Amino acid sequence: MALDYDLIKNWAFADVRQAYTDKDSILYALSIGLGQDPLDPSQLPFVYEAGLKVFPTMAAVLGYPGFWMQDPKAGITWVKLVHGEQRMRFHHPFPAAGEVIGRSRVTHVIDKGSDKGALVVVERKLYNAADDTLLATVEQTTFCRADGGFGQGDEPPEALPKVPAVAPDLVCELPTLPQAALLYRLNADPNPLHVDPAVARQAGYPQPILHGLCTYGVAAHAIVKTLCGYDPERLTCLNTRFSAPFFPGETLAVDMWKGDKGRVQFQARSVERGIVVLSNGIAGIIE
Template sequence: MAINYDKLMAWPFEDVRHRYTQRDTMLYALGVGLGTDPLNETELRFVYEKNLLALPTLPVVLGYPGMWMKDPTTGIDAVRLVHGEQGLVIHRLPAPEGEVIGRTKVAGIVDKGTGKGALVYTERTVHDAASGELLATLTSTTFCRADGGFGGPTGPVKTVHELPTRAANHSVDFATQPRAALIYRLSGDYNPLHAEPAVASAAGFERPILHGLATYGIAGWALTQSVCGGDPNALQSLDVRFSSPVYPGETIRTEVWVDGKVASFRALAVERNVVVLNNGRAKLR
């Protein structure tokens, strides 16, 4: 079955009402990798209930509609899709516990042509359930590698943010744990690719890989430390491209260039010297 452009653009998402607790907020931070040093009180603020703070990237796990592209009536070959880009605008950082409503829509579809795949752009808004206040807007690009050539529009394609050519202003190393993916998945992404060796092998990986959004959270934490003075409320937006998978246990180095209220960034897996996040752009308050 091929993608039906009109049907997919009008995909009927239901609102997702999501009640989360302080435990969920701490578990998300532990999944990103905070808390390995029991004497690091900067990280303790995000993994301990006393004066608990939410990481700025917490909205990525709130109001999530699930793996809706696995529905065969979408026309998408879900086995061959990859998460290509992720964006986040934080209107107000969610409280450490509360109830939110997630509303998702397909914002655009680009047909790259037969043998070249398709791009599906989605948008999710996260609202406070009690007041209706908009807390965050998330945008995502999914590269559907097997689904080009269905006769859809060939654009517009999202503009790529070019990184500066000068030396980075900051470089932050973060060591992930071998069990990182097993912890991160408890925040809601149970794809066996991140846990089961046989599934990872069938997908062409030597072992289970880390969730892309976990790497995204690590970059968000690096930015919080390096350019936000440790204040999660100081980060306004975060956009990036996923360029290569991370294996749990690798060290992630986030390089940051600062130009006023804009921070450009990328992340590398140090042991393999491979760029895993690229063309990153963050806006500061």
């Protein structure tokens, strides 16, 4: 079925207020691999409450409006949804603990055709509830595979570019824990696809897959480690496309190409399988 453009484009989201503690900030950091070397003084500030820093991609799990596309009133074939892209801009460091307000809106509804589905882009702005400071802007693109053909639609956002067809300037490999998905799901996403082997097999996977946003966070970890000296305030944006599943326990290799004015292109690969799992990546770095 085709979705209702006007209904989806004007979907009303309630503000989401979410309090978080230093333990939440530490759990998020641990779940994307920080603290793997507990003696590394560069990683310790993300996992130790003394002088605690929040890793910026924690924005992914804060102020989320929930699985609204599952609402029958939306008329979306939610069982066929795929997370297509994730884009984030970081405006101000998150306090180690506090309360945020998430304000969401649909910015784009794009018709790919009756046989190709539709894209829905939701923007979420995260504000510090204490002073209304804008902390981060999160844009999530969802591929609605069974809902195209409605005719009316928006022009898509600027496409993320392919990485250069030359060897990368830098490569960072980070191992992930076999229990990485069990940790990450405690942040926000309890989907059984990431924990229950039987559910994973029903979905066509040999084992539970890692959350796409956890893979995204591990890639951000690699970039902040390699290009920012573990200074999270130097990462200004991180955009990428989800290309293939990644399995807990695999090693993520992040290939990086340095450009002008702090612009970095990247992709992320499963070392064990040689498959690109994050493609068309762009990061902004304060040099």
